Amino acid sequence: MALSLINPCLWFDGQAEEAAQFYISIFPNSKITAIQRYTGAGKEIHGHEPGSVMVVEFELNGQTFSGLNGGPQFKFTEAISFQVNCDTQAEIDHYWTRLAEGADESRHDCGWVMDKYGLAWQILPKALKSMLSDSDEERRSRVTSEMMKMKKLDLARLEKAYEGVGLERS
Structure with a gap:
């Protein structure tokens, strides 16, 4: 090799x-x-x-x-992390669950998981990149706002935020 x-x-x-x-x-x-x-x-x-x-x-x-x-x-810090780009919620769930095994759950936020060795991982839907790169600032803001409420990212919720459907009004 x-x-x-x-x-x-x-x-x-x-x-x-x-x-x-x-x-x-x-x-x-x-x-x-x-x-x-x-x-x-x-x-x-x-x-x-x-x-x-x-x-x-x-x-x-x-x-x-x-x-x-x-x-x-x-020691590892969040200054370095590895991004795992996922196609589906099933992939997000798999990597999130497995990498979180034995880890301190208080160190999981906004798609980030700190594993039991202290290494930071970002478990991301591939679609998130295009959502956050959209030229429509309102769409980007809705997705960002929804993402900031999550620990493990929920692709369906992010897609709804992107489309502006099913959102609670404050």
């Missing part, structure tokens, strides 16, 4: 292999492609036991990732 020019590397504190297994169980056409292990060389710097997992390379539906067991120094 040829390496991609750009490859996200995710920093974990000892859970890189566990996280990779979790993610490949969620996304189709996914697999672990390689595991590299720490050696005794540089132990005084990296602090990991020889033979322990250093890097897990994996693919999620064809996108290559690396998971590095770097240590506790760095």
Whole structure:
């Protein structure tokens, strides 16, 4: 397998292999492609036991990732997230539910899910991009307003907001 020019590397504190297994169980056409292990060389710097997992390379539906067991120094924040673009509500429900397993639900809002490893995901209907790019400001405003009320995005509600039907008047 040829390496991609750009490859996200995710920093974990000892859970890189566990996280990779979790993610490949969620996304189709996914697999672990390689595991590299720490050696005794540089132990005084990296602090990991020889033979322990250093890097897990994996693919999620064809996108290559690396998971590095770097240590506790760095944590994920919402400043970086991965967007999952879904065709249907069933897809939205699947990815939202699976990625939210074991996670703190208070950190889920407006289509965003923070998984149990602290990694941020945006579970989005593909149609949302065109709705929010529409030249009609009123349509964009209705969709944005409805979206801001949601945790998991509801495609039917967003479509109704876009069309201006079935909305409560305040």
